[in-house]
Amino acid sequence: MNNLHITAYGATDFVGRSSFVIGDKDHNVMLDCGIQLIPDKLSEAPKGLEKIAQNLDAVILSHAHIDHTGYAPKMVDFGYEGNYFMTQPTKDIVYRLWMDHLKIEGERHWREDDLDQTYTKTKTFEYRKKIKIADGITAEFLNAGHVLGAAQVLLDWEGTLILYTGDINDRVTPMFDGYDLPEEDIDILIIESTNGDRYVPERYKIDIGFRMIAKQTVEEGHKLLLPSFAVGRSQETLITLALDPDLDNVPVYIDGMINTMNMITEAYLSEKWVSKRFLDNLKERGLVSPFKKENFIPVSSISDKRYRARKYIATNKEGSIIVTTSGMVMGGPIHSYLDYCGWKKENIIGFTGYQVQGTTGREIVDGENKIKIFGDRYQPKTIDLKAQIMKFPYSGHSSVEGLKRYMHESKAENIFLVHGEKRNQDYIMDFVKDIASPKTLNEHEKTPLMDN
Ligand SMILES: [Zn+2]
Ligand SMILES: [Zn+2]
Incomplete structure (x- = not known):
C-alpha cells in the first residue's frame, strides 16, 4: 500500500x-x-x-x-x-x-x-x-x-x-x-x-420564471441587468434567451469578456465537447451559433466610446436585457450599468450565479443598497440601489x-x-x-x- x-x-x-x-x-x-x-x-x-x-x-x-x-x-x-x-x-x-x-x-x-x-x-x-x-x-x-x-x-x-x-x-x-x-x-x-x-431546482423550472421576467421587463420598457460570469453562466443565459422564439425581437446587449468567451465556445460546438441535445436544439431553431442572432448586440460594436455606449443603453427608453461581467459585481462593466440605471426602481438586477461571501454581489442579494462601485473612468463611488433584486437559483x-x-x-x-x-x-x-x-x-x- x-x-x-x-x-x-x-x-x-x-x-x-x-x-x-x-x-x-x-x-x-x-x-x-x-x-x-x-x-x-x-x-x-x-x-x-x-x-x-x-x-x-x-x-x-x-x-x-x-x-x-x-x-x-x-x-x-x-x-x-x-x-x-x-x-x-x-x-x-x-x-x-x-x-x-x-x-x-x-x-x-x-x-x-x-x-x-x-x-x-x-x-x-x-x-x-x-x-x-x-x-x-x-x-x-x-x-x-x-x-x-x-x-x-x-x-x-x-x-x-x-x-x-x-x-x-x-x-x-x-x-x-x-x-x-x-x-x-x-x-x-x-x-x-x-x-x-x-437543493438546486431543475433548470427548466427556473427558466420558466426567468423568461417570464425577461419578457415582462422588456415589454414594460425597463432594463434587466444580468451580472454574469464570463465563462459559463453568461453563455448559458444567452443560450436560454436564444432558444426562446418569444424573445427573438428583444435587444440583448452583451458587454465585457463574454463576447470573447462566446467566440471560443463557438469553436467547440461538437459532440466531443457539448451535448447532442444542445446541438439538436440549435438545429431546430435554425441556429449555427446561439450567439449570432440579430437581436444579440456586442456593446463594443456600438461605439468605441465604451462609457457613452453603456450610458445610452442603460438610460434610453428601450426595454432591453444587458448581460455583462463581472458575475459577482466585483468590477467590470456591470458597475457602469448599476451607476447609470441601478437607481430606477422599475429596473431589475437578476442574479443568475452563486455569490461568494464578502463580494459586492453577495451584499446586494443580502439586501444592502448602499453599494461601493467604480464609476466612469474607475472613480470609486457609493450608489443608492433602488432597482429590484431577483435571484434565479441557477447553479x-x-x-x-x-x-x-x-x-x-x-x-x-x-x-x-x-x-x-x-x-x-x-x-x-x-x-x-x-x-x-x-x-x-x-x-x-x-x-x-x-x-x-
Ligand atoms: Zn468553476
Ligand atoms: Zn471553483
Missing part, C-alpha cells in the same frame, strides 16, 4: 484558490492552482508552493476558472519544469483569463514571461483518454458538466484510483447533460461541496443530492470535501451519513488519503 497523502493550499472550507498536491514518497502531482478573489482587495495566492514546485511531476488544471488556475503560471518561476495538462477548450479560455488577470492586477503574482513558458508547456487532451504523467501514474479527464472543457481528473496511482471532481454539476444545463461518473469503483474521492446544503455546481449520488455510485471509501463553505460541509456530512463519512482538510497539513 503506498502512503498517499494530500496537501491543500486553499479551498478547504471555502471557495477560492483551489490548489492541491497529491503525493507519495516518489511523486507529487498538483491538481489545480488557483487564486482567491477578495472583495475590495487584491486577490490572494496560495502560500508555500515554492517549497514543492520543483518536486512536482505534473500540474493538472480541471477547468479554466481563475479560482482553479490563477496561480499556475507562477510554478515555472518557482522552478517547475514539467507540463501543464488540461483540455483544449480550457487552454483557450484560461489563456484569455490569464491575460485579463495581468491587465487587472499586473505582475503581482507572476510575470508575462511565466505565462509564455506556461503556454508552451501546456499539453491538451480530450475526455476519456489516458495520459501518462509519471512512472506508474496516469490521468484521465471526465466531463464535469460545469463549463466548456471542464474536467474531473481520474488518477490511477499505481493501481489506486483517485478522483478529483474539480467543479461538477449534476443538472442538465443548456450545453451539458450533467457530470460523467467514472466507470471504475474509486478508492479516493475529492469532491467539491459548493451546494452542500442546497454551475451539483445539487446536494447530486453530490450524494456521486459518493454512492463511485463507491469511494475515502471521501474528502473541498471547495465549499463550512456550513455546506456540515450539512452534507449529515445528509450522507447513511452511505459515507466524508472528511474535510486543513490548509498546509499533509493528510493521508487512505486509512491504513
